[in-house]
Amino acid sequence: MGYILTLLPIFGIFLLGFIGQKLLKFDIRSISKMSVYLLSPVLAFQTFYENRLSKDYMYLAIFVVGLCLALLLLCYIISWVRRYDRQDTYSLMLGASFMNNGNYGTPLVLFVFGAAGFHYAVILLVLQQLVMATIGVFIAAKGGGANRSLRATLISVLKIPIIYGALLGILFQLLRVPLSGPISQAVQLVADAAIPTVMIVLGMQLANISLKALEYERLSYALILKLLISPVVAYLFTLILPVDDLVKQIMILVAAMPTAANTTIYALEFGAKPSYVSSTTMVSTVLSLVTLPILLFILV
Numbered sequence: 629m630g631y632i633l634t635l636l637p638i639f640g641i642f643l644l645g646f647i648g649q650k651l652l653k654f655d656i657r658s659i660s661k662m663s664v665y666l667l668s669p670v671l672a673f674q675t676f677y678e679n680r681l682s683k684d685y686m687y688l689a690i691f692v693v694g695l696c697l698a699l700l701l702l703c704y705i706i707s708w709v710r711r712y713d714r715q716d717t718y719s720l721m722l723g724a725s726f727m728n729n730g731n732y733g734t735p736l737v738l739f740v741f742g743a744a745g746f747h748y749a750v751i752l753l754v755l756q757q758l759v760m761a762t763i764g765v766f767i768a769a770k771g772g773g774a775n776r777s778l779r780a781t782l783i784s785v786l787k788i789p790i791i792y793g794a795l796l797g798i799l800f801q802l803l804r805v806p807l808s809g810p811i812s813q814a815v816q817l818v819a820d821a822a823i824p825t826v827m828i829v830l831g832m833q834l835a836n837i838s839l840k841a842l843e844y845e846r847l848s849y850a851l852i853l854k855l856l857i858s859p860v861v862a863y864l865f866t867l868i869l870p871v872d873d874l875v876k877q878i879m880i881l882v883a884a885m886p887t888a889a890n891t892t893i894y895a896l897e898f899g900a901k902p903s904y905v906s907s908t909t910m911v912s913t914v915l916s917l918v919t920l921p922i923l924l925f926i927l928v
Contacts, residue, residue, distance in 0.1 A: 645831020667822035669793030674819040675750040676797030687869045692755040699725040718771025719901035723850035723908030727885040731830035772898030837906040850908045855919045859884040886912030
C-alpha cells in the first residue's frame with residue numbers, strides 16, 4: 629500500500645493537467661516548449677554543475693543506448709514473426725522502445741530516492757532526450773515514409789537546449805565558476821519549476837489522446853515489452869555495469885516507465901500511425917499504476 633501512496637502524488641499532478649486541459653483547452657505546444665526550452669535546460673545545468681563527474685555518466689550512457697537497441701531488436705523479431713508491414717513495425721518500435729523518464733521517471737525517482745538519486749535521473753533524462761532526437765526521429769520518419777536526411781537528424785539534435793544546459797553545467801564545474809547568491813537563487817527557482825511543469829504537461833497530453841479503434845494485438849506486445857520486459861533487460865545491464873546499488877535500482881525503475889509522451893509528437897509529425905502510438909502512451913501510463921508498485925516492492 630505504501631508504494632501505491634508513493635505514486636498517488638504523481639498521478640495527482642497528472643490528473644491536474646488532465647482536468648485542466650479538458651476544461652480550459654490550453655495550448656499544450658506552447659507550454660511544452662516553455663518546459664523544454666526554458667525550464668529543463670536550467671535543471672540540467674544545475675544538476676551537472678552541482679554533482680561531480682564520474683564514470684557513472686559513461687555507464688548510464690551505455691545503459692540508455694543499450695536498452696533502446698535491445699527493445700528495438702525485440703520489436704523487429706516480433707514484427708518479423710507476425711509479418712507486420714513497415715508502418716506497423718516502426719510504430720511498434722516507437723511505442724515499446726522509449727521510456728518516459730522526463731514527465732514520469734525523474735519525479736518518481738525524486739519521490740522514492742530523494743536528492744541522492746535525483747541527479748542520476750536528470751542525467752538519464754538528458755541521455756534519453758539525445759536517443760529520442762536521433763533514433764526516435766529516425767524510426768518515426770521511416771514509419772511514416774518520410775525521407776529524413778542524416779543532416780536534418782543532426783540539426784534536430786543540435787536544437788535540444790537541455791544538452792547545452794548540461795554542457796554548460798559541466799564547464800562551470802570544471803572551471804570552478806562560482807554562482808553568486810541572486811544567480812544561484814534564480815537557477816534554483818527555475819530548476820524547481822521544471823519537474824512539476826513537465827508532469828502537468830503529460831496530464832494535458834493524455835487528455836488529448838483518443839483510444840478509438842485500439843489495435844489490441846500490437847498494443848499488447850508494446851505493453852509487455854515496455855512494462856515487463858524492459859525492466860528485466862535493465863536488470864541484465866546492472867549485472868555487467870560496475871555501478872553502485874542505488875544507480876542499479878534507478879536504472880531498473882526508469883526502464884519500467886511507460887511509453888514516452890514525445891513518441892506521439894514524432895508519430896504525428898511523420899505520420900507513423902499516431903493513433904496507435906498515442907494509445908500505447910495512454911494505456912501504459914494507466915497500467916503503470918499497477919506495475920510500478922510491484923516493482924518498487926521488489927527493488928526498495
